[in-house]
Amino acid sequence: MQIIFFLLAATALISGIMVVIQVNPVRSALFLVLNFFALAAIYLLANAQFIAAIQIIVYAGAIMVLFLFVIMLLNLRQPEEGGAHRHLGQKIFGSFLATAVIALVIYKVFRMVVPPAKPLTPDFGSTEMVAKSLFTDYLLPFEMTSILLLVAVVGAVILARSKVE
Amino acid sequence: MEIPISYYLVLSSALFAIGAVGVLIRRNAIIIFMCIEMMLNAVNLSLIAFSDLHRSIDGQMLVFFVMVVAAAEVAVGLALIYVIFRNKGNIYVDELNIMKW
Numbered sequence: 001m002q003i004i005f006f007l008l009a010a011t012a013l014i015s016g017i018m019v020v021i022q023v024n025p026v027r028s029a030l031f032l033v034l035n036f037f038a039l040a041a042i043y044l045l046a047n048a049q050f051i052a053a054i055q056i057i058v059y060a061g062a063i064m065v066l067f068l069f070v071i072m073l074l075n076l077r078q079p080e081e082g083g084a085h086r087h088l089g090q091k092i093f094g095s096f097l098a099t100a101v102i103a104l105v106i107y108k109v110f111r112m113v114v115p116p117a118k119p120l121t122p123d124f125g126s127t128e129m130v131a132k133s134l135f136t137d138y139l140l141p142f143e144m145t146s147i148l149l150l151v152a153v154v155g156a157v158i159l160a161r162s163k164v165e
Numbered sequence: 166m167e168i169p170i171s172y173y174l175v176l177s178s179a180l181f182a183i184g185a186v187g188v189l190i191r192r193n194a195i196i197i198f199m200c201i202e203m204m205l206n207a208v209n210l211s212l213i214a215f216s217d218l219h220r221s222i223d224g225q226m227l228v229f230f231v232m233v234v235a236a237a238e239v240a241v242g243l244a245l246i247y248v249i250f251r252n253k254g255n256i257y258v259d260e261l262n263i264m265k266w
Contacts, residue, residue, distance in 0.1 A: 009176045020187035046217040070243045094189035098182035105178035109171045118220040145233040152237035159244040
């Protein structure tokens with residue numbers, strides 16, 4: 001179990017780093033898809049089957065297709081980096097801050113007192129249990145997300161429509 | 166057998182830091198957007214790990230809503246990037262200074 005977790009974590013981290021260092025946006029997007037798949041498998045290990053399925057359908061499917069569509073629609077010709085040493089100071093400073101964040105989290109996490117895990121019920125994380133919670137305790141937020149999605153769709157259409165009336 | 170929660174949290178913080186570095190050092194607005202998605206996913210991983218630790222479904226519900234908001238955000242954000250590209254001809258964030266006074 002832990003070996004699978006370490007393999008998936010290594011996949012997620014390496015593909016995440018590749019997203020940042022690839023010059024070509026299409027390759028970045030494809031590495032991000034790999035990152036999402038690795039995270040979906042980790043969600044399965046953490047007893048979140050429904051969320052893992054949603055992760056693949058919504059993130060790796062819908063959102064990344066949207067990204068690839070826009071990348072290919074824009075068709076950027078000039079390369080991004082004007083020389084490898086451009087903004088080198090910012091890159092070093094940003095990487096230093098990121099390392100500091102990771103070090104701080106590791107320092108606090110391994111001093112944390114973890115309560116013992118409760119026994120696992122067989123339906124934990126299943127679609128049925130998520131749906132029951134979604135349509136009882138979280139009914140109002142669920143309905144509000146539908147309004148949010150409607151607003152997002154209308155906003156995207158108004159922003160991206162052509163100027164010709 | 167069970168994976169300790171500290172492993173999840175370290176992986177989550179590492180992914181968040183990689184995403185933050187991407188936002189800081191890249192100039193292409195689309196890649197900055199992808200790095201924001203990666204940071205959202207890192208937070209989702211923490212939520213699911215704690216949800217598993219406490220055997221409570223509430224963390225997974227929050228992940229569900231984060232995903233919905235991320236989908237809406239991507240639709241509007243990519244439309245904005247498309248409009249900027251149509252007006253300015255590129256989407257490199259250090260060449261966009263129309264808001265600078």
